[in-house]
Amino acid sequence: DAGITQSPRHKVTETGTPVTLRCHQTENHRYMYWYRQDPGHGLRLIHYSYGVKDTDKGEVSDGYSVSRSKTEDFLLTLESATSSQTSVYFCAISDSGGAGDTQYFGPGTRLTVL
Amino acid sequence: GNSVTQMEGPVTLSEEAFLTINCTYTATGYPSLFWYVQYPGEGLQLLLKATKADDKGSNKGFEATYRKETTSFHLEKGSVQVSDSAVYFCALGGNTGNQFYFGTGTSLTVIP
Numbered sequence: 001d002a003g004i005t006q007s008p009r010h011k012v013t014e015t016g017t018p019v020t021l022r023c024h025q026t027e028n029h030r031y032m033y034w035y036r037q038d039p040g041h042g043l044r045l046i047h048y049s050y051g052v053k054d055t056d057k058g059e060v061s062d063g064y065s066v067s068r069s070k071t072e073d074f075l076l077t078l079e080s081a082t083s084s085q086t087s088v089y090f091c092a093i094s095d096s097g098g099a100g101d102t103q104y105f106g107p108g109t110r111l112t113v114l
Numbered sequence: 115g116n117s118v119t120q121m122e123g124p125v126t127l128s129e130e131a132f133l134t135i136n137c138t139y140t141a142t143g144y145p146s147l148f149w150y151v152q153y154p155g156e157g158l159q160l161l162l163k164a165t166k167a168d169d170k171g172s173n174k175g176f177e178a179t180y181r182k183e184t185t186s187f188h189l190e191k192g193s194v195q196v197s198d199s200a201v202y203f204c205a206l207g208g209n210t211g212n213q214f215y216f217g218t219g220t221s222l223t224v225i226p
Contacts, residue, residue, distance in 0.1 A: 004157075031212065042120075042203060042216035043158070058213065090157055097212045100146035100165035105157035 003027055004106035006091050012112045019078040021109050023091030025071075029104075031097040032074040033058075034066060036087040037108070043090065049074055050097055081113045116141045120204045120217025127194055127224050135189040135220045137178075137204035147171075147180050147187040148205040152219070158203060161189075194224045 003026030013019050023032060031050055035043040045058030047066040055066050063085060065077045078085055088110050092103040121136040139147065146165045150158040162171030167182035176191045187204060204217040 033214075035216075040218055042118075042218040043205075043214075044216070045213055048213065092158075092214075094212055100163070100207070101212050102148070102160050102163060103207070103212070103214055104160070105150075107157045 004091060004093060004104060006089075006106040006109050008109060009107065010110045012114065013081050014114050015082055016080050019081050019111065019113075021076045021089055021091075021111070023074045023076070023106060025074075025091075025093050027093060027095075027104075028071060029093040029095045030071075031094045031101075032068065033092040033094075033103065034064070034074065034076045035090045035092065036060065036085075037090060038087050046076065046089075081111075083113050085111065086113045087111060116145070116206055116215045118204050118206050118215050118217040121220050123201075123219070124221040124223060127222070129196055129224055129226050130193045131224075133189070133191040133194045133198075133222070135202055135204075135222070137187045137189065137217060139185050139187065139204075139206050141185075141206055145206045147178070148207060148214070149176070149178055149187070149189050150203045150205060150216075152201045152203065154200075161202070194222070196224045196226055198222060199224050 005024045033048040034046040044060045049055045049068040091106040094101045094103045117140045148163045149161040151161045162173040164171040164180035170179045178189045201219045207214040
């Protein structure tokens with residue numbers, strides 16, 4: 001199994017509060033991704049990173065920001081959480097970002113915004 | 115744009131039955147295609163993949179063939195087991211940054 005951990009694994013928060021989720025990898029892979037998983041939508045890309053300090057938006061980036069100050073860590077921040085951001089969040093990594101490169105997924109963080 | 119359309123579930127089969135989960139895609143360029151499996155409470159695990167037309171991916175008795183003429187990547191298994199009960203996702207990858215596009219997932223339950 002790829003060495004990917006996510007923290008926290010579960011979080012309950014209130015509307016309007018800031019929340020930061022962390023993804024940590026031990027594989028030294030260049031690319032890291034944040035997805036959210038919702039019923040009826042599968043997984044949708046929020047943001048991804050192609051190197052330290054290099055990030056780009058995905059399909060559903062509104063209301064989210066990311067940062068990557070080290071190769072091994074990729075942080076997802078909800079500046080002011082809303083109930084629509086209740087979801088399961090998955091981090092993924094891939095080595096080269098090239099076509100056909102497999103993405104490996106972490107165990108997920110279940111976030112509930114009340 | 116890129117998208118994946120996956121067979122709606124849930125699917126319930128008896129042990130040893132034949133499984134097909136349909137997946138079709140729309141894509142620009144030359145994407146790679148993947149099947150992932152998710153067991154309850156866990157992340158996604160790669161099941162198999164194919165990187166070009168006519169390639170067949172296979173793993174653990176599952177297989178899927180990349181059909182460019184029908185833009186499909188259907189998942190099949192000849193004889194399912196109770197342990198195959200999970201949610202299966204079809205995905206397309208290969209654009210800038212290898213962004214993946216996922217289908218909505220198909221839940222499979224295999225009963226003894």
